Amino acid sequence: xIRIRSTRRILFFVGATCLLACSNIEEITPAPDNSHIEDYAxxxxxxxxxxxxxxxxxxxxxxxxxxxxxxxVVVEMPGNEPWENRFERLEFLGEVAPDVEFIPVKNLAxxxxxxxxxxxxxxxxxxxxxxxVDAIGPNVRxxxxxxxxxxxxxxxxxxxxxxxxxxxxxxxxxxxxxxxMTKHAIAQHSLTIMLSLIxxxxxxxxxQRRHIWGRTTTxxxxxxxxxxxxxxxxxxxxxxxxxxxxxxxxxxxxxxxxIATRNSSRSGPDxxxxxxxxxxxxxxxxxxxxxxxxxxxxxxTLGLFDMKFFEAMKESAYFVSITRLGVINWDDLKMALKSExxxxxxxxxxxxxxxxxxxxxxxxxxxxxxxxxxxxRDNQYVFYRENLRRYIAGERLLNLIDVQRGY
Numbered sequence: 135x136i137r138i139r140s141t142r143r144i145l146f147f148v149g150a151t152c153l154l155a156c157s158n159i160e161e162i163t164p165a166p167d168n169s170h171i172e173d174y175a176x177x178x179x180x181x182x183x184x185x186x187x188x189x190x191x192x193x194x195x196x197x198x199x200x201x202x203x204x205x206x207v208v209v210e211m212p213g214n215e216p217w218e219n220r221f222e223r224l225e226f227l228g229e230v231a232p233d234v235e236f237i238p239v240k241n242l243a244x245x246x247x248x249x250x251x252x253x254x255x256x257x258x259x260x261x262x263x264x265x266x267v268d269a270i271g272p273n274v275r276x277x278x279x280x281x282x283x284x285x286x287x288x289x290x291x292x293x294x295x296x297x298x299x300x301x302x303x304x305x306x307x308x309x310x311x312x313x314x315m316t317k318h319a320i321a322q323h324s325l326t327i328m329l330s331l332i333x334x335x336x337x338x339x340x341x342q343r344r345h346i347w348g349r350t351t352t353x354x355x356x357x358x359x360x361x362x363x364x365x366x367x368x369x370x371x372x373x374x375x376x377x378x379x380x381x382x383x384x385x386x387x388x389x390x391x392x393i394a395t396r397n398s399s400r401s402g403p404d405x406x407x408x409x410x411x412x413x414x415x416x417x418x419x420x421x422x423x424x425x426x427x428x429x430x431x432x433x434x435t436l437g438l439f440d441m442k443f444f445e446a447m448k449e450s451a452y453f454v455s456i457t458r459l460g461v462i463n464w465d466d467l468k469m470a471l472k473s474e475x476x477x478x479x480x481x482x483x484x485x486x487x488x489x490x491x492x493x494x495x496x497x498x499x500x501x502x503x504x505x506x507x508x509x510x511r512d513n514q515y516v517f518y519r520e521n522l523r524r525y526i527a528g529e530r531l532l533n534l535i536d537v538q539r540g541y
Contacts, residue, residue, distance in 0.1 A: 174509075174512065174513060174516045175226075175512070175516050177516075179520055179523075179524075182516070182517075182520055183532070186314045186315055186317070186376075187314060187376050187379075188314050188532045188533060189313075189314075189532065189533055189534075190530045190531070190532060191530045191531045191532075191534035192530070193530065194528055194529055194530050195308070195524065195525055195528050195529060195530065195531055196528025196529075197528075198306070198308065199306040200275045200305065200306030200307075200308075201275065201525075201528060202255070202275065203255075203526075204231065204234050204255045204256055204276075204522075204525065204526060205233075205234065205235060205255060206234070206235045206237065206250075206253060206254045206255060207231075207234050207235070207236050207237070207254060207255065207256045207257070207258060207522075208236075208237045208239055208245055208250050208251055208254045208256070208257045208258070208260065209223075209224065209227070209236050209237065209238055209239070209257075209258045209259055210238075210239055210240070210241060210242075210245075210257075210258065210259030210260045210261075210280060211223065211238045211239065211240060211259075212511045212514075213240070213241070214511075215511065217240070220238040223238075223515055224236045224238060226515055226519060227258075227515070227518060227519050227522060229519070230519055230520075230522055230523035230526070231522055231523070231526055234522075234526075237250045237254070239260075241260075242260050242261070242265055242266055242269060245257075245260065245269065246269050251269050251270050251271050251274070252271040253271055253273060254270070254271060254273065254274055255273050255274060255275055255276070256274060256275065256276040256277070256278065256525070257270065257274060257276075257277050257278065258278045258280070258518050258522070259278070259279070259280035259514075259518070260277070260279075260280070261279050261280060261281055262277050262279045262281075262309050263298075264298050267298045267301050267302065267307075268298075270307075272305065274305070274307060275305070275306060275307060275308060276307065276308045276309075276310070276525055277307060277308070277309045277310075278310050278518060278521055278522075279309065279310065279311045279312065280312060280514060281311060281312065282311055282312055282313050282315075282316055282505070308531065308534060309534070309535045310521055310531050310532065310533045310534050310535060311533045311535060312513075312514055312517050312533065313376070313533045314376045314377075314533070315513045315514065315516075315517045316505035316507070316510065316513065317376050317377045317380050318380065318507075319504065319505050319506065319507035319509070319510065320377055320380075320456060320482075320504040320505050321377060321380035321381045321383075321384055322384070323482060323500070323503075323504035323505075324377075324381050324426065324454060324456050324482070324504065325381065325384050325385065327454055327480035327481070327482070327498050327500070328369075328385075328424055328426070328452065328454050328480065330480065330498050331424075331452045331454070331477075331478045331480050331496065331498055332360070332361070332362060332367070332424075332452070333360065333361060334355060334357060334360040334361070335498075336478075336496065336497075336498050337355055337357070337360075337496075338355070341355070358450065359450045359452075359477040359478070362423065363389075364385075364388040364389040364390050365389035365390070366423075367389075367390045367391070367423040367424060368390065368391045368392075368393060368421050368422050368423050368424075369381075369382065369385045369390045369391070369392050369393070369422065369423070369424045369425075369426060370393050370394065370395075370418050370419060370421065370422035370424070370425045370426065371392065371393070371394040371395070371406075371426050371428060372394070372395050372415055372425060372426065372427050372428065372429055373394075373395070373396065373397075373427065373428035373429035373430070373457075374394040374395065374396040374402055374406065374409060374428075375396070375428060375430070377428050377456065378394065378396075378426065378428035379402070379403060379406075381426055381428065382394060382403075382405060382406055383403070383405055385424075386405040386406075390424075391407050392405060392406045392407055393406065393407050393408045393409075393410070393418055393421065393422070394406050394408070394409050394410070394418075395409070395410045395411060395412055395414055395415050395418060396409060396411070396412070397411070397412050397429075415443070416442070416443065416446040417446075419443060419446040419447045419451075420446055420447070420448070422447065422448070422451055423448065423450065423451050423452070424451060424452045424453075424454060425447060425451060425452070425453050425454065426454050426455075426456075427439060427453070427454070427455040427456070427457045427461065427462075428456055428457065429457055429461060430457075430458075431457065431458035431460050431461055435457075435460075435461050436460050436461070437460070437461070437462070437463045438461050438462075439453070439455070439457075439461060439462045439463060439466075439467070440463040440466045441463070441466040441469065441470060441475075444466060444467065444470035444475050444476055445470075445475055447475070447476050448476075448477075449474060449475060449476065449477065450477050451476055451477060452476065452477050452478045452479070452480065453467070453470075453476050453478075453479050453480075454479070454480040454481070455479075455480070455481045455482075455483075456481070456482050456483070456504060458483070459483060459484070459485065464484075464485055464488065464491065467479065467491070468488075468490065468491055468494065471491075471494050471495075471496070471497065472494065477496060478495075478496030478497065478498070479494075479496065479497050479498070480497070480498040480499070481498075481499050481500075482499075482500045482501075482502055482503065482504040483501075483502045484499055517532070520532065521533075
């Protein structure tokens with residue numbers, strides 16, 4: 135397993151010259167002590183679930199149609215790691231599956247070219263979408279996606295989407311995601327975007343580029359929406375799932391008041407001041423200084439954030455989204471920004487060719503990198519291994535997707 139470990143420096147001193155030159159060295163500064171960094175590979179199944187608040191399926195895998203032994207599993211290897219590291223990754227998976235043959239591939243195209251999907255029983259990391267479902271053989275019973283969102287598999291429409299979903303149902307293919315394993319990185323990235331908007335970092339960065347110091351009485355940035363103290367802010371989390379909860383926890387730790395909506399119930403952690411149902415979204419938006427959108431992409435949430443919602447927000451409020459693109463009405467969002475219905479917008483994903491949106495003032499964007507972290511791949515494989523163990527043992531899978539809901 136490739137893990138984050140502390141690096142210790144070893145110095146070799148050779149010859150009398152070095153002995154003389156180094157005679158006055160009293161102490162060599164040690165490398166930083168990273169022993170506090172938790173290695174998730176050492177967590178028990180129960181500790182892993184508790185650490186990431188993972189969701190177990192209601193029914194054991196052995197009791198689901200189509201379950202059977204795994205003999206051959208196709209594994210997509212990390213694209214940003216040396217190909218040679220595949221041996222170490224596969225050995226890690228093999229610790230819980232000694233009788234399974236693992237076939238490493240670089241991507242779906244590589245798997246198709248090699249013809250390894252024809253007789254496999256499972257895929258790990260390849261994702262779930264029309265191309266994958268078309269390529270799998272009749273024996274595949276489990277797709278463990280390497281992604282959090284599976285909207286391309288469940289929440290698309292049209293003839294192709296219906297065909298794909300029919301195949302999954304007819305072949306009794308189980309699909310699971312890595313949901314929650316990246317929530318800490320995504321939540322911290324989301325908070326960074328929020329704080330950038332609140333502090334006007336986009337404005338200051340542009341003034342820096344133009345060499346404007348901006349500290350004189352006539353030249354200082356004066357914006358009624360900037361530099362509000364955290365304890366005076368209310369954050370509305372639309373979609374109090376695992377990610378929304380983590381964002382709310384971080385915001386509350388900074389002193390913000392946190393309110394939220396969720397589709398299933400009014401329950402929430404103690405740091406959330408009020409949890410409303412989905413139909414209370416517009417009323418709660420009137421109270422918010424920041425709205426954080428974290429709803430899953432489904433047919434019910436398509437275009438959910440439109441002009442009606444933006445008009446319900448304060449003109450001084452910011453809208454921040456880590457949702458999939460289809461959840462937002464992008465034309466309405468641009469209109470809300472241009473007409474100053476809202477104060478600004480932050481996102482980790484937006485239409486890549488809509489440069490009009492890119493160029494609007496008070497827009498802070500990043501290119502779908504919120505889950506990037508030195509822990510990302512290790513976390514991914516820790517989750518893969520545990521779900522692999524569960525499948526083989528016939529236990530309840532983690533993050534099993536409900537075909538009807540799409541998440």
